Amino acid sequence: MMTKPFGKSSDVSELVSSLGWLEEDGSSQDGDESPDMRGQHSLTVGSRIHSCTELGSEDMDEEEEEEDDEIGPNGEQAPKRRGPKKKKMTKARQERFRARRVKANARERSRMHGLNDALDNLRRVMPCYSKTQKLSKIETLRLARNYIWALSEVLENGQSPESHGFVEMLCKGLSQPTSNLVAGCLQLGPSPMILNKLEDKCGGPGIGGVGGQASHSLSYPSPGLPSPPYGSLEASHLIHMKGFKGPVYDNPSPNECSSGTPPYDGPLTPPLSISGNFTLKQEPSPHESERNYTPHTGHHAHYLSSHHYPSSTAGGPQGHPLFQASRYELPLDVAFDSFTPSHLISSQMGAI
């Protein structure tokens, strides 16, 4: 559960607002703001406070304004402050500040969009990529780690990708809905990824094989379907049941304890069929279509069992720039001829 310092309607916010800290004319809205802006009708309390502080420290060439006689919320005199004195917020300064903030906000939005695009790319190389059932960010990262871990087991220990252990590794530490999704996908059919490549290279079917004939005996519920009340695929359960024996880690990270997912400190080994995967999945990011900000909600995606892409994004824009980048293609073709884990990993990570 996410921890939130304040409730959704913060008492503090109301207090600050009542003190007149909030701008009265709604000018906190960026001029370049998208229609997608949903919850930004007021600035955050902390931000507002910081904002005032910052304003007080800029433009030292302008006249300073004493603020010694600040009056507190209850009328009492606030203690004198040390440090640079705040300056009066002149109109010009306000405008400059706003312009700066607007630019910074735009950059930050762009940065976060880039991050989300990268996450989308990562989702696409996951075994259970689905346009309609999107993994949450955190689950994407967890699954990615598990995936790398599982593949490394395949390469290093010869573990079969059809084995229980492979699926267990993939699901380890994931939420049940995600575990179900992964299991469902693996059972349903070949993830376009490693499995095909394994088939090519090893002469064996991938997990589940084409047509969804799962060769492993784990009985996963309803293939391909989202989460809920299907059986429990909680990885730890499986592990206990099957006497799972994972790799030995030298330096277990304390951070991993909470999730129950083992850390992986060993050498990374790359996913096996990145190239095939990218070939198959070179679809435009759903996110990309939303970059144009359809009004409605900023919710471009729904997550796992309970979320679905809006139909309008099904087609999506063509030619995602990221997928046109040569860096996705070049190293991948080399992967199996001159197999160099570090190279592949770096190429894969570059894609991410």
Added chain:
DNA sequence: TAGGCCATCTGGTCCT
């Protein structure tokens, strides 16, 4: 209604 997840704004910090 609570909880999960998200996008966005924001100020601070670090780096170039």
Added chain:
DNA sequence: AGGACCAGATGGCCTA
């Protein structure tokens, strides 16, 4: 000085 990165805060949307 300006940009990148980060984390805190907030409200919206959605589902159970």
